[in-house]
Amino acid sequence: MxxxxxxxxxxxxxxxxxxxxxxxxxxxxxxxxxxxxxxxxxxxxxxxxxxxxxxxxxxxxxxIKSLNLNPEVIIDIRELDKPMNLDTFVTLVKGCLLTSTHSQKIIYGYTVLDSIATIQSLSGNEFWQIMGLTTERALIFTKVTTGRSPMIAVRVAPVKPAAVVLHGPKKVDPLAIILAEKEKIPLILSLASDVNELVNSLRTYARVKIIV
Known part of the structure; x- marks a missing residue:
């Protein structure tokens, strides 16, 4: 200490x-x-x-520099003011649950990623480093087209998030849903109008920002 x-x-x-x-x-x-x-x-x-x-x-x-992470990849990463059950979190991100209900899941925080920057600039090991920050937290991908790539990345990662949120796609690839079901990870589609609305909604329940 x-x-x-x-x-x-x-x-x-x-x-x-x-x-x-x-x-x-x-x-x-x-x-x-x-x-x-x-x-x-x-x-x-x-x-x-x-x-x-x-x-x-x-x-x-x-x-962040010591982890060799591009700060542009992480849009926001915070702790929630208090642990939140899955149903409440789905409402917070203006989302709909695409997988079978996992009512026992508790969300303690979240990490919001720019999915395009993530794909373009991060190696597999660097992505896994970010995944290591998401235990018992929701991993939120923005600028998503179908959701397939994010869920494949989550599937092969050694550490799993408590939930995955996709923002951007009009239609989620069925494979993304299948992978989420196999991993027993709640998959949520956020219907927030834009990234700012999504992040601002999350911040109303966040206590402190972890990384910029």
Missing amino acids: RKWREIFGASQTDVAKIMGISPSVVSDYEKGRRTPGVKFIKRFVEALIKVDNERGWVVCKEL
Whole structure:
């Protein structure tokens, strides 16, 4: 924890203020006097990201470069204000579910990708790096024509998203739906009028941006 706090150039006071705790509590966790749970770690990471946000995303931009990812590929990536069930998420993206109902799916965040930029600029390994950021999150592809290519990419990736959203196609390729069914991944067609409407709708329920 201390290592990452120092990487982000944040003081214990900076982090504690955002988390709503005292600096001594942060110190206790860093020195091993307390054992952090998953929820605490999540809040700690969000605090670091908020500090970086206030400073112009200096560290996050460098982290993106270290992953060799093209920032133009990622339109938006955020955590939801609170976990959301699939039905609510479908409504949020103005979508319709194309696969069998997966009512137990919970969405914790989302990643919005420019599918054209993704295909043109990312290697398979780079795409898999992005997929690694989407566990228990929705992966949203924009500027899609049929949906076949995104679902083939998801099918061969080692890490799977909680759901896939397609924005753009007038008709989804049946193969995309078949692949989603085989992987047990909810496939959603967003009917938002444009990308801005889709992203703005998502942001109303997002707490903090993860990457620019």
